[in-house]
Every structure is written in C-alpha cells, then in structure tokens.
Amino acid sequence: MSYDPQDLEAEWRERWADSGRYEADPDGRDGDESTFVTVPYPYPSGGMHIGHARTYTVPDVYARYRRQQGDNVLFPIGWHVTGTPIVGAVERLKKGEEDQLSVLRDTYNVPEDTLQDLETPMGFARHFIEEHYKKGMRQLGLSIDWRREFTTNDERYSKFIAWQYETLRDRGLLEKGLHPVNYCTNEEQPVTTHDLLEGEDAEFQEYTVVKFSDGDTVYPMATLRPETVRGVTNAYVDPDAEYVRAAVDVSEHRSDGTEADSEEWIVSAEAVEKLELQARDVEVRETIPGSDLVGRHVTNPVTDEELPVVPAGFVDTDNATGVVMSVPAHSPDDWVALEEVKADADALAEYGVDPDEIRAIEPRAILTIEGYGEFPAKDAVEEHGVESASDPALEAATQELYNREFHGGELIEAYGEYAGRVIEDVRDELEAQYRERGDFDSMYDFAEEVVCRCGGEVEVSKQETWFLRYNDSEWREKTKRAISNLDAIPENTREQYDHTVDWLEEWPCIRNYGLGTRLPWDDEFVIEPLSDSTIYMSYYTIAHRIDDVPVEDLTREFFDTLLLGEGSEAPRASEASSGDGTEPREVDERALELREEFDYWYPVDYRCSGNDLISNHLTFFLSHHAELFEESKWPRGITVMGMGLLEGQKMSSSKGHVVLPDEAISEYGADTVRFYLLNSSEPWQDYDWRAEEVGTTRDQLERFWNRAVEIIERAEESSAEGASGQRPRDEPAGGRNLEQADRWLLAKLQETVREVTESMERFETRAASQTAFYRFEEHLKWYRRRTDLDRAGARWTLRTVLETRLRLLAPFVPFAANELHERLTGEPAEDVPWPEPVPEFDDRTVVAEERLIETLVADVRDIVDVTDADPETIRVYAAAEWKGEVFDTVVSEGPNQGAVMGTVMQDEELREHGNAVNDLVGDLVSFVRERDDETLETLAAIDERAVYESAADFLAREFDADVEVYAEDEDPIDPAGKAKHAQPFRPAIHLE
RNA sequence: GCGAGGGUAGCCAAGCGGCCAACGGCGGCGGACUCAAGAUCCGCUCUCGUAGGAGUUCAAGGGUUCGAUUCCCUUCCCUCGCACCA
Known part of the structure; x- marks a missing residue:
C-alpha cells in the first residue's frame, strides 16, 4: 500500500462530489453552531495559479476544522466579472496582440481551437471559471458548496446590487459630482491604467x-x-x-x-x-x-x-x-x-x-x-x-x-x-x-506625457460621477464600531482599518463601461468592481434558491424583506387585511422563506482576504455591512493573507513565471500542495513556493503514510487475532500495560491536542500543522529510541496517537488523513469529532523524567564526543540526599542566595559540607529562578535515582556500554572521584 | 513623505524577559543499512575545547533589569498599501 496520491485523491474527490458532502443547509444545529467563511470571489481575467490555491485553501482548512468541531459550515464561492479587465483582455485577444496570445497559449495552456470561444467577455470568463478555477478548486479538495455559485453579471445578482445602491442613495450616501479621471482625447472616453501605453505610473x-x-x-x-x-x-x-x-x-x-x-x-x-x-x-x-x-x-x-x-x-x-x-x-x-x-x-x-x-x-x-x-x-x-x-x-x-x-x-x-x-x-x-x-x-x-494604447494623448478630465460618501461622519462612526466588534486577525490590522476609515473620502463608484450592474437610475453607468462586492456574502446564503423567483419579482421590497426583515412582522400577503384603513404592505412569502436561510448563516464569521485589500475592499465590506445591516449581522472576523512568491520572485503571468495548481497537483498531489502552502508560513505572512521544498514536503508525507499504514496493518493483525479470541482490539484501560515511554508519548499527545486547537482558533495554520506534524515526529523519534515497539502497550499507544493525529491533520491533508483514518477506524477523520485532551493521560512527572533522561543522554554524548572515547562502562551518580534538602530549601525560600544560606546553615549536618554547600546553593538558586513553580514541584517529587536506573538499559543500548547507577552518598564505585559533582537533576557521570 | 510590518546562524524560518547557542525545514558533513544509488535511520553543522565547559552572537548604537533575541529610545536597511486598479 504505497503512497499514491493521484489515485487516492481522485477517489475522495469523487466521493465528495457524489455525496454532496459540503453542501450545507440549515439543520437542527442553531446559529451558534453554524460557521460561514468566505474568501473574495476570483476574478477570472486569467487562469488560476498557485498563489490563488493558497488564498482559497486557508478558509478551507478553517472550514474543515469547524466541521470537525461539530459546526454546520458554509464555504461558498462565486465569480467576479465586473469592470474592465476581462473586457480589455478580450479586446486585446481580438486584436491579436502577441503578449496576450502568449499568456493565454503558453502560460494558461488554452488550446488553439478554444481561443475563439474567448472572444466574448463572458465566454472568456466562463473558460477560466470552468477550466481553471473550478477544476483547480476541486483538485485541491476545497470543501465548497457548489450549488451557490453565481457571477456578478447574473441578472438576479444585478437586482441585488441595484437594491443596495438605491437604498444607499435614499439614505443620502450617494452623491453626484465632478471627478478627475484619465481621459483619452482620441477615443474621447475615460481610460484605466491598463489602457495606457506610456506613463502608466504617471x-x-x-x-x-x-x-x-x-x-x-x-x-x-x-x-x-x-x-x-x-x-x-x-x-x-x-x-x-x-x-x-x-x-x-x-x-x-x-x-x-x-x-x-x-x-x-x-x-x-x-x-x-x-x-x-x-x-x-x-x-x-x-x-x-x-x-x-x-x-x-x-x-x-x-x-x-x-x-x-x-x-x-x-x-x-x-x-x-x-x-x-x-x-x-x-x-x-x-x-x-x-x-x-x-x-x-x-x-x-x-x-x-x-x-x-x-x-x-x-x-x-x-x-x-x-x-x-x-x-x-x-x-x-x-x-x-x-x-x-x-x-x-x-x-x-x-x-x-x-x-x-x-x-x-x-x-x-x-x-x-x-x-x-x-x-x-x-x-x-x-x-x-x-x-x-x-x-x-x-x-x-x-x-509627464501619457499616451493611450490607441495612440491618443491622455489628459485629465473632470467627469460627472456618482460617489459613495465614505466621509460621512455617521457612516464613519458605524464603520468604526464594526471594526471594534471585529476579530481582526492578526490583531495589528485593526489599526489599519481604523486608519483607512479616517482617510477615505468620497469614492467614485461608477464607470462608463465594463461588465456589471447598471446604475439603476442611469443605465449609462456601471457600478464598479470594488463597489459591487461589498455585501455579496449575503447573496450566497440564498443564491441557489433565488433562481426560483422570477427576475421581475426581485423588487426593492423583495430585498427589503429578505435582507432587512422589513415587513416580516406584518401580515403575510395571504392574510393581509385593510380593516384599519391603511393598506398593509404585502409581504412576499418567498422573500420571507429566503430570509430564514439568510438569518441562519449570517453574519459572516470569517472573511479571508489579501492584506493589500485592507485599504479598500475590506474596509468597504465593513462599511456597507455597518450601514445596511443590523449590528448582529456585522462581520465577526477578518483574516488577512500575505503575498506569494515563486522561487523568491514575484509571480507574473505575463512572464510565464507562475505555477499552475493542476501541474503542481499532478506532480506532488493535492495534500502536499495544501500542506506546503499552509505550513510554510502563517496565513497573513508572505510565503514562497520553492519546488525543492515542496518535493521534501511530499517525502515527509509519504514517510508519514508508510508508518501509518504499518500501524494500521498491525492493528488489523491484532483484530484478526482478536477475532480468534486471543487479543481484543480495544483493550480496556487496565489491560494496556503502558510503560513509561508510552505514558510519555500520550502525555505529549495531550499537549499537542491543546496547542493545535488553540492555534486553529487563531487561524495559525503554520503553528498548528507544525505542532501536529513535525514536532510530533520529533517526539516519535525519541519514543522509537526509548522503547520496544512490539509490546502490546506500544501498539496501543501508536494506534491511539495515529488516530488522534489524523484527526488533527485532516483539515490540512484531507485526502490522506481521511483515507488512513477510515482504514484505521472505519470512519473518515472528517466525520468524527475534533480530538479533546484526555486528562487521564496528562502526566507532568513522566514528561519531566524523560527530560532528565534526554539531558543525561546528551551529556554523555557530549563527553564522548569531546574526549573521543568509546566507553565500556558508564557510571551515573545521583546527587546525595543532603543536596536534595538544599534544593527543597531553595524552593521554599525562593531564589535568594543570602536567605537560603541563612536557613541552610542552621542545619548542623549541612554545615558540615562547608563550601560545597555555598557553591551548590549558588547553582540551585539560578536553576530555581529559571523555572516556574509547577515544574519545581514536579521535579521535587521525582526519585532521580530510580529514573536513571529505569533508563539504564536504554543508555546501555545507546552507547553500547555497561551502565551503573549509584547514589552519591551510598558509597559508590567512583574511581575518578566524579560522584561529588552530582547536583539535583544533574547527575555526575564517569566514563571508563 | 504618511500608514503598517520586518531585519535571527549558508538559505527559509520559529522564539518575543530567565528552561536560548536559540524549534523546525532545506543545504552541508560523518556514520548505519546497501553490490551501488535512492529511500530510511542515527549523530554533527557559530568559535575554541581530551569530561558534560568556555567564548562570541539574534541589523547598529544606547538604555531599563540580578538577567534581553525578547521591553524602551535613536540610527540604518528591506517589504507592502497610499484611491478610482482588480
């Protein structure tokens, strides 16, 4: 059963698609148990690259984590086609521009006979949506509810945006005025920086x-x-x-x-x-x-x-x-x-x-x-x-x-x-x-001189425009409140939102051309992309059901009811009466039904978005929510994401300096791609795709897989034996026969569960995956050295550890983790709860004891290395009892040399040790100062000599030598007079 | 210039008052296994050191502290955003 991600991943993709695993509908779980995560919808003016893969995997990992925590999780996606880039790309394609053709053909592998399908804006968009983004997202295993997708050019979406802008206008937040823009004197129309030939930076x-x-x-x-x-x-x-x-x-x-x-x-x-x-x-x-x-x-x-x-x-x-x-x-x-x-x-x-x-x-x-x-x-x-x-x-x-x-x-x-x-x-x-x-x-x-692609001179022109009045003081106040309510991840971004709110003045929210929604009262203009993407997350909640409502019924009143709940208290259309003289508004039942779903999911729990969008999109997102929705529907959190590099360089589709997800996944497998992207830095940090390191990540996963398979096969053997009555598969706690090393590993497992969970709560995907994967691998290394893995106790321990780790890793590497977990237990990891720490296995003492043994091994090795010796006999001397008493005194007196000496010297027995006491107190004072009370308490209760004796066999194996353990004060064999150097928790060592 | 974030060993990168010569990965070196390569496993990887040590380090300089990579100040350098571009 070697690691073959291609087959394995294909199977799971199919399973997820067939079962509609990630289609989320309101169910018995209430609002607190629902989680709604979003990421900016892709702009399909080109293909998907590895940078996009990370953008969409971050919310996916969180979504998967929340599902395991028992939440009903919605993770939808849509397509942003508003504005000029797609239109511009089509224009350049139709003109046969070499650069554009090269990007399409060479960078994004568009087949020659498909090129003509790309000659309309929506044809162009559709190609990249279907052939790049959707394929890529499915390959990555994103847990998206595909029923809810839409494009911003859809007529129903436009009705929704029209509602938004009419509402804002009624509230006095839209204003008409003159605004300077780049204007081509030849084409006699405004142009964007994309349209410029010269002076793009002007x-x-x-x-x-x-x-x-x-x-x-x-x-x-x-x-x-x-x-x-x-x-x-x-x-x-x-x-x-x-x-x-x-x-x-x-x-x-x-x-x-x-x-x-x-x-x-x-x-x-x-x-x-x-x-x-x-x-x-x-x-x-x-x-x-x-x-x-x-x-x-x-x-x-x-x-x-x-x-x-x-x-x-x-x-x-x-x-x-x-x-x-x-x-x-x-x-x-x-x-x-x-x-x-x-x-x-x-x-x-x-x-x-x-x-x-x-x-x-x-x-x-x-x-x-x-x-x-x-x-x-x-x-x-x-x-x-x-x-x-x-x-x-x-x-x-x-x-x-x-x-x-x-x-x-x-x-x-x-x-x-x-x-x-x-x-x-x-x-x-x-x-x-x-x-x-x-x-x-x-x-x-x-x-400087600015020239349009058409060759015409570009001048500054003042054009009549509609503005969003972000500088309105009441609006600013509301937005500020939304910011203070927000879980801003990382926390230092909060300041940046505040700063943006103060700095934003008026934002021209329309353009003269491009795809999108026409301004409802003046169809000469189109609402621009940053302005038609501020509250669309709400649209996801009903996107798959609103298709049943005829477009012409999507009136302002309809959305007032759906989004604002207006009229939901009023009698419904069927029971409307005019008895009191005023005609009650008829409430659209369909809107009320949709509102239930909106209510269920909203607000957005976390929005994951680029850190470069704080100064526009993310702040707009907050502003519009603060204005249009009641406070309980305001966004709960935003996690910002860093920028990506490719082999240390900026990615650039025009230079072909990109990696396509499809290629990366065929080469390494989706789990590797996901794991690399999420483990190499925290979401908000910049990251760098380095092929060499991705390859190593794959090797690590493969090794993990192989070990896991070994454990699973052994478990199967055991259960086969169990079936014949010899050894039950799930032994009761009393029958496990756990040894020190097992208890240590299980204690480490509990620490790991706690740390990973805390990290996941804060979107620290790197810390979480490092802890669950790499750091635990280190623990396993030690464990393998320390103990005999064939014991029943060891098997049970390894099996338990594997099961827990698979569940911790499932959000990151869902394909492999689900597969292995299912083979191990019969159920995929995503269908069982997120692990809870098991207090029974917490064991500070065993952790401290193993630490002493680790230090002892390191010390012996250090001496071996420095003396270049190959010892026959290793003698270990645990500190004399009186030294332990001094330690206890330091702990009780606190790390204060004078105070400790005062107390110690009152003890006649200790006084006899003279200067040695003074030196020891000095060392112990700093030892104690460097440790917390809990650790000291744990250490104080440890029988050091017994710990070393129990580790004697291990030490003997490690160094291929005889190991003798003594107490300093029990007349040990001490040919080199080393025993007297022993200190509490620092035994003396003699090699011979 | 304004706002935000950084500068840690060959590279990437964690740490953010004492358990730190500093997690982890890559690269490098040595060893085990092997016909060999790969994979895997073990050890080493700032300098010096025939006993677990010592010395010098975390951009530079100054300060606070018994103690700073971690806190404060100054300087230098880097990245990102700064509007109609998605």
Whole structure:
C-alpha cells in the first residue's frame, strides 16, 4: 500500500462530489453552531495559479476544522466579472496582440481551437471559471458548496446590487459630482491604467493656479507650491509658443458667488483643451504669440506688486497653463534661470524689455529653514555644484530642497497668521484661503506625457460621477464600531482599518463601461468592481434558491424583506387585511422563506482576504455591512493573507513565471500542495513556493503514510487475532500495560491536542500543522529510541496517537488523513469529532523524567564526543540526599542566595559540607529562578535515582556500554572521584 | 513623505524577559543499512575545547533589569498599501 496520491485523491474527490458532502443547509444545529467563511470571489481575467490555491485553501482548512468541531459550515464561492479587465483582455485577444496570445497559449495552456470561444467577455470568463478555477478548486479538495455559485453579471445578482445602491442613495450616501479621471482625447472616453501605453505610473496632480492680472486680464500661473506666492519675482512665458486670450468659466470655482462667472485668461494654446476637459467653458477670443506677452507687467494678487513677464525657452506650454511664476529664492530651477536671464539681459531688448529692470530683479525669501542661508535655492545650487539649467544635478538639488522646505521651512512674518509655521502644516489651509478670496484657482495635469494604447494623448478630465460618501461622519462612526466588534486577525490590522476609515473620502463608484450592474437610475453607468462586492456574502446564503423567483419579482421590497426583515412582522400577503384603513404592505412569502436561510448563516464569521485589500475592499465590506445591516449581522472576523512568491520572485503571468495548481497537483498531489502552502508560513505572512521544498514536503508525507499504514496493518493483525479470541482490539484501560515511554508519548499527545486547537482558533495554520506534524515526529523519534515497539502497550499507544493525529491533520491533508483514518477506524477523520485532551493521560512527572533522561543522554554524548572515547562502562551518580534538602530549601525560600544560606546553615549536618554547600546553593538558586513553580514541584517529587536506573538499559543500548547507577552518598564505585559533582537533576557521570 | 510590518546562524524560518547557542525545514558533513544509488535511520553543522565547559552572537548604537533575541529610545536597511486598479 504505497503512497499514491493521484489515485487516492481522485477517489475522495469523487466521493465528495457524489455525496454532496459540503453542501450545507440549515439543520437542527442553531446559529451558534453554524460557521460561514468566505474568501473574495476570483476574478477570472486569467487562469488560476498557485498563489490563488493558497488564498482559497486557508478558509478551507478553517472550514474543515469547524466541521470537525461539530459546526454546520458554509464555504461558498462565486465569480467576479465586473469592470474592465476581462473586457480589455478580450479586446486585446481580438486584436491579436502577441503578449496576450502568449499568456493565454503558453502560460494558461488554452488550446488553439478554444481561443475563439474567448472572444466574448463572458465566454472568456466562463473558460477560466470552468477550466481553471473550478477544476483547480476541486483538485485541491476545497470543501465548497457548489450549488451557490453565481457571477456578478447574473441578472438576479444585478437586482441585488441595484437594491443596495438605491437604498444607499435614499439614505443620502450617494452623491453626484465632478471627478478627475484619465481621459483619452482620441477615443474621447475615460481610460484605466491598463489602457495606457506610456506613463502608466504617471499620477495627475492638482496644480494651484495663482491669478496674476493685468487690469481685467488674468495670467493664471500654475504651481505645486502655493505658499511661495510672496516670493515671486517675475513670470516666464515661451516667446516662441502660441498663447490665447480666452473667456474662461470660473463659476464653479468661486465661493462668494458675487463676481463674474467668466474671466479673461491668458493661457497656452494647449491649455485650452485641458481646461475644457476639466469642465470649464472656454471661449477663445484671440491668439497671441508668446513674444507679445514678454515685457508686459502683471500684478501679484496677494502682494499687489507689479512684476515683469520674461521670456524663457524652458517653459513647457503643454504643462498646466503654460504661464509660470518664478521663485528664485526657493526654487533651484528658477535661481539658475534668473542668473542666466540676467547674464543675457541685453538680448532681451529685442522684446522691448528694459535690461536694467531684469538685472534689478532680486530673489525674495518667504521662509526660513535651518541649515540654509537667506536664499536656500542659492545654497542648494552651490552645494550640488549645479553649473547650468541643463545640469542633471539640478533635479536632485530641487528634489532635496523642496522636500526639506516642505517639512522644515517656516513662513516669514509677511504671512501674518501663518508666520512661523511649517509649510507641511499650513499649505492646504493657506491655499484654501486664497482660493476662497478668488485669488487662486486650480487645474489638473500630468507631470509627464501619457499616451493611450490607441495612440491618443491622455489628459485629465473632470467627469460627472456618482460617489459613495465614505466621509460621512455617521457612516464613519458605524464603520468604526464594526471594526471594534471585529476579530481582526492578526490583531495589528485593526489599526489599519481604523486608519483607512479616517482617510477615505468620497469614492467614485461608477464607470462608463465594463461588465456589471447598471446604475439603476442611469443605465449609462456601471457600478464598479470594488463597489459591487461589498455585501455579496449575503447573496450566497440564498443564491441557489433565488433562481426560483422570477427576475421581475426581485423588487426593492423583495430585498427589503429578505435582507432587512422589513415587513416580516406584518401580515403575510395571504392574510393581509385593510380593516384599519391603511393598506398593509404585502409581504412576499418567498422573500420571507429566503430570509430564514439568510438569518441562519449570517453574519459572516470569517472573511479571508489579501492584506493589500485592507485599504479598500475590506474596509468597504465593513462599511456597507455597518450601514445596511443590523449590528448582529456585522462581520465577526477578518483574516488577512500575505503575498506569494515563486522561487523568491514575484509571480507574473505575463512572464510565464507562475505555477499552475493542476501541474503542481499532478506532480506532488493535492495534500502536499495544501500542506506546503499552509505550513510554510502563517496565513497573513508572505510565503514562497520553492519546488525543492515542496518535493521534501511530499517525502515527509509519504514517510508519514508508510508508518501509518504499518500501524494500521498491525492493528488489523491484532483484530484478526482478536477475532480468534486471543487479543481484543480495544483493550480496556487496565489491560494496556503502558510503560513509561508510552505514558510519555500520550502525555505529549495531550499537549499537542491543546496547542493545535488553540492555534486553529487563531487561524495559525503554520503553528498548528507544525505542532501536529513535525514536532510530533520529533517526539516519535525519541519514543522509537526509548522503547520496544512490539509490546502490546506500544501498539496501543501508536494506534491511539495515529488516530488522534489524523484527526488533527485532516483539515490540512484531507485526502490522506481521511483515507488512513477510515482504514484505521472505519470512519473518515472528517466525520468524527475534533480530538479533546484526555486528562487521564496528562502526566507532568513522566514528561519531566524523560527530560532528565534526554539531558543525561546528551551529556554523555557530549563527553564522548569531546574526549573521543568509546566507553565500556558508564557510571551515573545521583546527587546525595543532603543536596536534595538544599534544593527543597531553595524552593521554599525562593531564589535568594543570602536567605537560603541563612536557613541552610542552621542545619548542623549541612554545615558540615562547608563550601560545597555555598557553591551548590549558588547553582540551585539560578536553576530555581529559571523555572516556574509547577515544574519545581514536579521535579521535587521525582526519585532521580530510580529514573536513571529505569533508563539504564536504554543508555546501555545507546552507547553500547555497561551502565551503573549509584547514589552519591551510598558509597559508590567512583574511581575518578566524579560522584561529588552530582547536583539535583544533574547527575555526575564517569566514563571508563 | 504618511500608514503598517520586518531585519535571527549558508538559505527559509520559529522564539518575543530567565528552561536560548536559540524549534523546525532545506543545504552541508560523518556514520548505519546497501553490490551501488535512492529511500530510511542515527549523530554533527557559530568559535575554541581530551569530561558534560568556555567564548562570541539574534541589523547598529544606547538604555531599563540580578538577567534581553525578547521591553524602551535613536540610527540604518528591506517589504507592502497610499484611491478610482482588480
């Protein structure tokens, strides 16, 4: 019966499927005995890899554990298809993009003749659902109730999401507004980062626009450092570029509402489109060459100073407004530019600029910062040895100075109420104040070029969007309460949820295209993926039964009844009466029936999800539950999971750097894959798939299997003998004839049961499986050395140990554990209860005694090694009785040298031992200090000499020598005078 | 920068005030078994050591303590998240 996981696992898969073993329905067990675990539904925009395997195995192990604990356990799965990735993948496939084809063909082994089935979004999704995820999950042995699966594109699911969003809107948690998005000017639609060819990492920034003016004409100058407004010495324009004078709508950007809602702005030609995309009406009145602007004077809206407009070739007219302000005191760029302009001032005469005016420009400091002089930009330029505007060192100088000024710069007196404060703390406040007054405005732009896959230029556009108001204070309060109610695993994630709640503002919850549910009141929009996956766990509870209800009956009232219990107190449709004048609402009986099941399973006991999802999905999950459901339905726990590596590297399906579960399972078997994934780190830690170690794990399981089979076969022999009346299979306790080693192993077993159970309760799958498997293997190693395994007592012990361990390991390696357990007892491990510690087998004394023997063996070996001797005779001397008395005194007096000596010296007999007593007390004091009371008590009761005598045969075997055990004070044979070194629990040893 | 988590022997990784030179796995070395290989079993794997010992270690530096890998402070380094991406 060799270990053949393929056959064995196939049989169990079939058995589970045929019997519907994991289909969970409400039964006699009440709510406390039901457990509902979930994991984020997979997003089938590609195949399943080994990282997914772990994600889904973590909840499976817990589910299996709870089942053995007697719970009715529901572990469902569904499929998330909402949004653009699947649509995008199909587009790329249809266009025949090589990268995409290679991922499909080479990484995920899609057969050539199947490719065309993937050319519709749901066809694509279906392929990966059926051929990858479901197959993989079944192969892994996940205990899923398959009747409840659904996709987020199903019409009934959409009804459910529509209910959610209509309810949120009614509660005022949805709001319409403008929001900046990436927008392709060629396709004229918003695009996601997936759609970008260039600038994928680019983030748009909100620039402050400082409204310098010349009469009624505004020169809007974009900056990221609005606080430098008092340090501006001049403006720059590109004399060779084209500018426009245009009427720009500013109505949205005024708060007082008294002023004109349109202003005349001078901006670069490129800026016109940007402003229009950002929801402004722009009417171009006139085109002006940049050179015409040069030499004009503009007024600083904050200081009322007049400043010259200076020409500069470095001005990028494609960035923001194309008009920039110069702050030479604090910007190394501007410092260098000003130097160069001054040096070449005479050349400006051609623009009609007075060179003397330029030469007279003086930098103006607006903040002070430690470590720099009056003009920090000057120091920075010098420190970095910047030579010219094209010097690469300039960028480093700029970065460094910006950073330091932001965190350490203090504003000067001229800033009034902001004087003396650090930029970091006042920038936003200051900016808002000037904006309020109409001196500042804002616009978005990228810092670099961003190009769409279609080749079109991507700009920032403000689009009308619906937002979820996560910043609503009442909502935040509820969510916080949900967080404090939560069992957050590991505990330190709780803080992160709280932090996320404070940080979340408004979340745009719709998109212009993609799969999913249409916004119920505006079907132009689709509810985006992170927003249609917040309460779907509730949908699992009824997913397999709601199909019986026609879609058109799934009204808001239906879900109000089903999910909120509204009307469940009211008379049912059949018995509705209108006797009191008001028409009672008709309650849908079907909804009430479904509600019973919802009520039975809900809330979610544990949700297992990636730690990277704390800052969005998991917090949304908590928020929506807190808002929509009553407190008793809020999530009980969340376990977060770490990231996976493959041979120390990030997995990447595009590079083909992935392992598919199917391949791993064919090579090693599902139990090995599961065991490796769960045993190599705790769920929330990162893990690394290393083929070599997976192979070793398989070897370990195989060895375990072989040993187990041996025990089972022996048990069968015994029972055969039992059948013929010679030896009953289950001997009564009195007839077991257990020896010291048996009792020790059984005591260790009880420790193991306790530790594993505690670990499982905390989702510590690594600690649990290490304890049940590897650590117990160590105990067995010792046991095999210590005793004769052919004894009846040993057989009984090994059988008992095996049975218990199989039950402890069943959640991790369900195939092998169930099989072996069934062969051993007739029942699969999953059908019998989780082991309980048996107090009868707890035995601190025997554990302590074995520990003494272990130490003795180690000490003897140590001496053998260091002396390179091969002893004929080993003499062991247990400490004299008076030493035991000293030990007792140390225990009763406590580990205090002085106090102990005081007591000991009153004993005349002990006093006779003189200095030896003093030394001994010193050693015993530290011995006692290092141990707890219980251990000391146990030790004190042990007859050391008897322990060593009982181990003499064992020692003799280990070292192939004669073993003699003496008491130090009973006149031992002591040729080398070693006996006197004996101490309590540290016998003296002599080798000869 | 902000928030979270880390840095332990050749590698992975546990420990989180004394039982710690520090669990376990991998790798390496030696031995048993074997014709041989593999598997399995035993021992060793920081340095020194002809008696169970001593010395130096748990990113670096400082502190608290009778005692710190474990607690506190500072510094350096690494990973993850930071929004419209699932």
